[in-house]
Amino acid sequence: MAKIKVGILGATGNVGQRFIQALDNHPWFEISALAASERSAGKKYGEVADWKIGTEIPETVEDIEVVTIDPKKIDADIVFSALPADLAMTVEPAFAKEGFVVASNASAFRMEEDIPLTIPEVNPDHLELIDVQKKNRNWDGCIITNPNCSTIMMAVTLKPLLQFGMESINVATMQAISGAGYNGIYAMSIYDNVVPYIGGEEEKIETETLKIFGEFDGGKIKNAPFKVSASCNRVPVIDGHTEAVWATLKDDPKPETVRDAFLKFDPGLSHLPTEPKHPIIVRDEPDRPQPRLDRDMGNGMSVSVGRIREGIRYVALGHNTIRGAAGASVLNAELLKEKGYL
Ligand SMILES: NC(=O)C1=CN([C@@H]2O[C@H](COP(=O)(O)OP(=O)(O)OC[C@H]3O[C@@H](n4cnc5c(N)ncnc54)[C@H](OP(=O)(O)O)[C@@H]3O)[C@@H](O)[C@H]2O)C=CC1
């Protein structure tokens, strides 16, 4: 079977490199185009990408000539967007208009009424918003988005708890510095320190979660009725967002019941190449999960949980630029292919 051609917008960046890692040797997709700014265009990817992942740049992309972000320069069926959000705001609709499927990691369109904000294990039915979107906007292509990196870790773990009746969620995050981008925060600001503010992050967690758990009636999404309250902190960790979650559940289940629900969670997606064997991993040690030890579980796609206590209280952790960014987008694209949108 011929592979589906994919392009990466923002291919030289932090998340763009994670896309390349996730798509190298992918059984269904092959990278056919890499796009970035004028600074990089016209040069070989291997020359311009300041590769920050601790593996070699894949040989398959080293000699690809980087192009500018222009639909006419890209031969692909789907483009993955790892662009800054302000740029995504104009670029992503231009690609959708030209017939591309755009799987976006940027925040620009996540909360638009007719644009899916999807996590395959949580709300796969929301992908059907694509049909509404194409009709509304008269596009041949479409945009689908994955959530903010903190929202997604929490949402994956909330899915098996829905059965107990969700009343409210409180979360305190401890977010890695890679979430701010390679040059996002000075070492002098974060070393020996915690910064209790990440612009816009709390609002994103509080609103995106309600859309993700909202009910899709075939036309639009009615937001979930529970309350989410977030408090976000930047901590001196390179990769891996850790979250302390308090979930108020109507049935007041015991910690052992919640542990069992996490263990039994099986979204039935094991046929998708990027889906980890265990989307949720339960750690019983009193001091886990930890970013250094748990962020790479399931090739960076598993969310680890631990410290499940009465309340219900627990800690969740996942890799922010893999499960929280590029890996999430690639998993969405695999689901799109399975559902016939690609
Ligand atoms: N799901 C999530 O929560 C996460 C989302 N993100 C989002 O992913 C996106 C990328 O983040 P990150 O990889 O850290 O950013 P980087 O700054 O590392 O990379 C940005 C990329 O965009 C390109 N770019 C920048 N400006 C322009 C321009 N004017 N024209 C064309 N290309 C341009 C850069 O190309 P060049 O190298 O040529 O300058 C580079 O490839 C952001 O929207 C970020 O918010 C990030 C982390 C997690």
Ligand SMILES: N[C@@H](CC(=O)OP(=O)(O)O)C(=O)O
């Ligand atoms: N704000 C996130 C990363 C990010 O870029 O999120 P978003 O795609 O929602 O802007 C972090 O700092 O860890």
